[in-house]
Amino acid sequence: MIPKLLSQAVVNLPVLHAPGRARWTLPAAFLSVVPAAFSVAAQTQMPPKSSSAATSPAKNADIVHVIGFDSVKHNARGSLQLESGQFSFTQPNGKAGIDASSIQFVSAGSENQEVGGVPLALGKMAVPYGGGRFLSLFSHKKIDTLALEYRDSDGGLRGALFRMPKGQAGAIAGQLISSGAKVEPARPVPGEPGYQPPKQPEGPPASSKGAPSAKPHTAPVSVGALQLDRVESEEFQIPLEFRVAIYERILSEVLTKKTSPPIFRAGDRRADAASDLAVIHLNITKFSPGSETVREVTTVAGATKITVHLRLDDRSGKELFAQDVSGNVHFFGENLRATLNLARRVAGIIEQNVHGKAASATASSSGSGHGN
Numbered sequence: 001m002i003p004k005l006l007s008q009a010v011v012n013l014p015v016l017h018a019p020g021r022a023r024w025t026l027p028a029a030f031l032s033v034v035p036a037a038f039s040v041a042a043q044t045q046m047p048p049k050s051s052s053a054a055t056s057p058a059k060n061a062d063i064v065h066v067i068g069f070d071s072v073k074h075n076a077r078g079s080l081q082l083e084s085g086q087f088s089f090t091q092p093n094g095k096a097g098i099d100a101s102s103i104q105f106v107s108a109g110s111e112n113q114e115v116g117g118v119p120l121a122l123g124k125m126a127v128p129y130g131g132g133r134f135l136s137l138f139s140h141k142k143i144d145t146l147a148l149e150y151r152d153s154d155g156g157l158r159g160a161l162f163r164m165p166k167g168q169a170g171a172i173a174g175q176l177i178s179s180g181a182k183v184e185p186a187r188p189v190p191g192e193p194g195y196q197p198p199k200q201p202e203g204p205p206a207s208s209k210g211a212p213s214a215k216p217h218t219a220p221v222s223v224g225a226l227q228l229d230r231v232e233s234e235e236f237q238i239p240l241e242f243r244v245a246i247y248e249r250i251l252s253e254v255l256t257k258k259t260s261p262p263i264f265r266a267g268d269r270r271a272d273a274a275s276d277l278a279v280i281h282l283n284i285t286k287f288s289p290g291s292e293t294v295r296e297v298t299t300v301a302g303a304t305k306i307t308v309h310l311r312l313d314d315r316s317g318k319e320l321f322a323q324d325v326s327g328n329v330h331f332f333g334e335n336l337r338a339t340l341n342l343a344r345r346v347a348g349i350i351e352q353n354v355h356g357k358a359a360s361a362t363a364s365s366s367g368s369g370h371g372n
Helices: 002-011 028-045 117-126 131-136 169-178 240-255 269-273 292-298 337-353
Strands: 063-067 076-083 086-091 094-099 103-114 140-151 157-165 221-223 225-228 263-265 277-288 304-314 319-329 354-356
Touching: 063 240, 076 169, 103 169, 103 240, 140 169, 140 240, 157 169, 157 240, 221 277, 225 240, 240 263, 240 277, 240 304, 240 337, 277 319, 304 337, 319 337, 337 354
Parallel strands: 221 354, 225 263, 225 277
Antiparallel strands: 063 076, 063 157, 076 086, 086 094, 103 140, 140 157, 277 304, 304 319
């Protein structure tokens, strides 16, 4: 009903023109895209129909695996289920799962997601006079996110991230908490009420606080293997979904580099036997969660920004090199895309500054602890 009335109202608007000047009319792109946008918005804002998913959200089939399970493709659709101590993601062509008891932390959140796909995105770009930004107000819907942090059979740190219809994540998180998972104590995030910036110490800032303390070197550091430590922040708590995405995407990007040495996950017991091991530490020093809707509407605000202090230490804790790295989303794209931009830059820096020695039997590309 809304698209029909809107279309009629727009078509019936009077055409204004001044004597001696060319007359103008609203472009066809606006007439076609606006009703479509309101149609999408009307559908996404309608209350969901009652179904069994309301009482059994963990079996909802409209769940997206964003990242995490190695045997499942990114953005694959399937269902989540917690049964007999197993937390599994099921697709028509298979299932991947973990022991629920291995989950250490769980977080349920929400975010805005653009709907309408590529056709609507292209349509908004074709609308002149800033009309596309107006349509962005009606082309987003609220969805839930579920982030997990768990340990694999070798003790390696792992994360998984899922998206699902609004109202599902909280119930699934509750089931996992009943199985032993924990929720990290909440700390204010920049931009939220109660956040207080940390006091800066007197004198030169320490390297762990993100200062550019990189030691000059003319040749790449040669190491036998790498280990990626847990992503942390000494200043504030970062939402678990961002930390999971950063961690998993950095691992994936580093593994694509031909000259990079084998890489272990934090806590992987096999790293104890690796020779010439170097540890990658990532401390998030700046974070702004941003807003996809605000970015598209204003084009000057709502950017998602992440800055980390990357430090590489040898096994004794001696710093080999350090550098600040940023990943941002300023215009188009979801907020978590900043983690992908960050991961690619971190992997590039590691490729430039770190070369691997001949792989040993305990630290090989096939035994880097990156399997599911």
